[in-house]
Amino acid sequence: MRREFKEQARKIVSKSGIDYPFPENLDFSGIPPVQFQEPYQIDYLCSYGQDSPFFMGLKRRKLLGSRCKACDYRYATPRAYCMYCGAKTEWFELPRRGRVHAFTVCYFGSEKFLSETPFILALIQFDGANTLFLSRLKGLEVSEASIDWIGMPVRAYFAKNISRKGRVPSVTDVWFEPEY
Amino acid sequence: MRPVYLVSGGVSKFAKARKDATFQVLVQEAFDYALRDLGLEFREGIDLIDGSVASYFSDHFARQLMAGIMIQDFLGLCAKPSHRVEGGGATGGICFQEAWKAVASGYMDICAAYGFETMSRVLTWKGNEFIALASDTNFDFPVGGFYSGYYAMMVTRHMKEFGTTVEQMAGVSVKNHRNAVLNPYAQHAGLVDLGNGEKVEAKNLNVADVRRSAMVAWPLTRLDICTMSDGAAVCLLASEKGLEKLLAKGCKIDSLVRVSGVGRGTDAMRMADRPHLDYDSFMRDCALESEVGIIDAQRYRRLWTKGFRYPGVHSFRAGRQAAKQAYEMAGVRYPVSDLSFIELHDAYTSSEIQTYEDLGLCRYGEGGKFVESGAPFLAQVDYGDIENHFTSLLPRKGILPVNPSGGLIACGHPVGATGLMQAVFALWQLQKNIGRHFGNEILQVPKARRGAIHSHAGTGTYVTVTILEREEK
Numbered sequence: 302m303r304r305e306f307k308e309q310a311r312k313i314v315s316k317s318g319i320d321y322p323f324p325e326n327l328d329f330s331g332i333p334p335v336q337f338q339e340p341y342q343i344d345y346l347c348s349y350g351q352d353s354p355f356f357m358g359l360k361r362r363k364l365l366g367s368r369c370k371a372c373d374y375r376y377a378t379p380r381a382y383c384m385y386c387g388a389k390t391e392w393f394e395l396p397r398r399g400r401v402h403a404f405t406v407c408y409f410g411s412e413k414f415l416s417e418t419p420f421i422l423a424l425i426q427f428d429g430a431n432t433l434f435l436s437r438l439k440g441l442e443v444s445e446a447s448i449d450w451i452g453m454p455v456r457a458y459f460a461k462n463i464s465r466k467g468r469v470p471s472v473t474d475v476w477f478e479p480e481y
Numbered sequence: 482m483r484p485v486y487l488v489s490g491g492v493s494k495f496a497k498a499r500k501d502a503t504f505q506v507l508v509q510e511a512f513d514y515a516l517r518d519l520g521l522e523f524r525e526g527i528d529l530i531d532g533s534v535a536s537y538f539s540d541h542f543a544r545q546l547m548a549g550i551m552i553q554d555f556l557g558l559c560a561k562p563s564h565r566v567e568g569g570g571a572t573g574g575i576c577f578q579e580a581w582k583a584v585a586s587g588y589m590d591i592c593a594a595y596g597f598e599t600m601s602r603v604l605t606w607k608g609n610e611f612i613a614l615a616s617d618t619n620f621d622f623p624v625g626g627f628y629s630g631y632y633a634m635m636v637t638r639h640m641k642e643f644g645t646t647v648e649q650m651a652g653v654s655v656k657n658h659r660n661a662v663l664n665p666y667a668q669h670a671g672l673v674d675l676g677n678g679e680k681v682e683a684k685n686l687n688v689a690d691v692r693r694s695a696m697v698a699w700p701l702t703r704l705d706i707c708t709m710s711d712g713a714a715v716c717l718l719a720s721e722k723g724l725e726k727l728l729a730k731g732c733k734i735d736s737l738v739r740v741s742g743v744g745r746g747t748d749a750m751r752m753a754d755r756p757h758l759d760y761d762s763f764m765r766d767c768a769l770e771s772e773v774g775i776i777d778a779q780r781y782r783r784l785w786t787k788g789f790r791y792p793g794v795h796s797f798r799a800g801r802q803a804a805k806q807a808y809e810m811a812g813v814r815y816p817v818s819d820l821s822f823i824e825l826h827d828a829y830t831s832s833e834i835q836t837y838e839d840l841g842l843c844r845y846g847e848g849g850k851f852v853e854s855g856a857p858f859l860a861q862v863d864y865g866d867i868e869n870h871f872t873s874l875l876p877r878k879g880i881l882p883v884n885p886s887g888g889l890i891a892c893g894h895p896v897g898a899t900g901l902m903q904a905v906f907a908l909w910q911l912q913k914n915i916g917r918h919f920g921n922e923i924l925q926v927p928k929a930r931r932g933a934i935h936s937h938a939g940t941g942t943y944v945t946v947t948i949l950e951r952e953e954k
Contacts, residue, residue, distance in 0.1 A: 306604055306606065306607075309604060310604060316500075333500070333501075334500050334501050334502075336500060339544075341544075349619060352619060352620075376754070377753065378620055378751055378753045378754060379620075380754065384749070384754070402638065402794070403634040403635065403637050403638035403641070403794055403795075404634060404637055405630050405633030405634045405637060405698045405699050405700075405701075406696075406698065406699040407625055407627050407629070407630045407633075407697075407698050408695070408696045408697055408698065408699070409609070409627070409629070409695075409697045409698070410606075410609060410625060410626070410627040410630065411606060411607075411609040411610035411613050411626045411627055412604075412606035412607050412609070412610050413610055413626060414625055414626060414627065415606055417625075420625060422624060422625045422627075422630045422631075422633075422634060423634070424634055424638075424752065424753060424794060431756075431757070432753055432754050432755075433752070433753035433754075433794070434753055435620065435621055435624050435751070435752070435753050436624060437624060437625065443699075446699045446700075448637060448640050448641050451637060451638070451641045452641075471623050472619065472620050472623050472624055473623050473624055
């Protein structure tokens, strides 16, 4: 937790009644509630499970989607089974180039991403895929955000050290930038 | 299925933080109000209630698993049957429908639906994170995990497809804030924080204030977005036999309100996975009875010719399915004329506009124009300079008030309580006793006969629509 948040939380809970004089007549009215601060931290033991090949693909700078073996529906975000016919999908490589389908600039966010604001979120569409892919969009001036960005041709970029041995990539290790 | 009546309700005043009480007491406040309103003593009420359904969204916010049973025991309802439901933002709406099922099926004659959320247990930033954990934690959350960002993407696509404007969205914020001024339960009825160091009285709020408030996720500003809240709400539902039991105890019920339609829909968690359906699939599976006429069909044909696909990320298919089922059950054919008002899930001004379309108040693509028509405003409330921002002067002002209470934007959104709060406000509208509960008559919808409530989980994954009707004797 950021130190400033820790401090902010401490300030809030310090408005506590714990150190008020104890009313010997047991009339507690007018005394604030007793408040306290408690940290909570977990290391989850995670697995990408059936979607693991997508992340192995990222390490080799490939964007993998899922293709339905029965109906050929093509998912730009991996799905192990087709939503429409229930068949198992197989992996296929998505093009590196796509277009912005929708976007936003986040000026606020969750604690985890606050230090990265402002950042651009975008849903990317690809030729030859039926669904979209959520990603960060970089290389644009956020103050110039405009609906005209929708439809803009973009290209995938991968984090520099993504292929380092032992490194487990996150979906944020790929992002898109405008292709001029 | 047996007829089910909503007989009473209560709401705790929604507040940014209720440090003076734990969640059980918030529910107790709403529960006591609901019993008192029936004229029941506590013990009589407990004896009559056959069981309950508990509603809260997040174990993270509660910092407590099995909070439902802790409410059940606090209220004195043990050892009666109960269970907890969870469905994101729609948790309250789902809870109401589960209580309806318990009564409609004959399992219970009187069922209590109670819900709460205590969101002040963490700072806003952590709260945003908890909410964002309700998105795919492998593919969506790590990219930027922020619900306002998800909704902002949905509305940029809506703007692109249909030309929806930020002024139309701001109009929704002005409407809901100004409605809430006379709702004593609302969190944002007084000074509204623009998040840029400025504060404006809700009763004076204008489109320019909404646009000037802090940018959160372009183009959504602080005042386009609801806030976190601490609060609780309770509904009591009864069968005809349950009504007899209540009347035998001398209960006073202003007028009977029946649950006449229930619908629920779903969609894929990841927005990226949502389908892009063709015209024929839409007309076959998704069009409402009011849309299959030749004029609407032609308009839609033209949209698809231009490359429009449904629902994509700009529309909520789950909301449409919920509406379709509820309308069919209640016999609603033309929602704008068949309904007297709607309390809908305006977590974002943009999603209120998108929901107008899902509910068939206008065709897909015309939600922004529906705001400008004035239809969702209250005829008796002053909205300042709003007309200056629109191309027309609210020609249909008050035709179908939406969120006369102020909605989530102005009342606050303590998730597990929200859908039940809507039911309570709708009950009071239909019983025409808003004056008694709010302490003033201004927000009473004249001639309220049939209302809809709409509860929605992020980003349109679970949606419930319930129709409530006043029984005229």
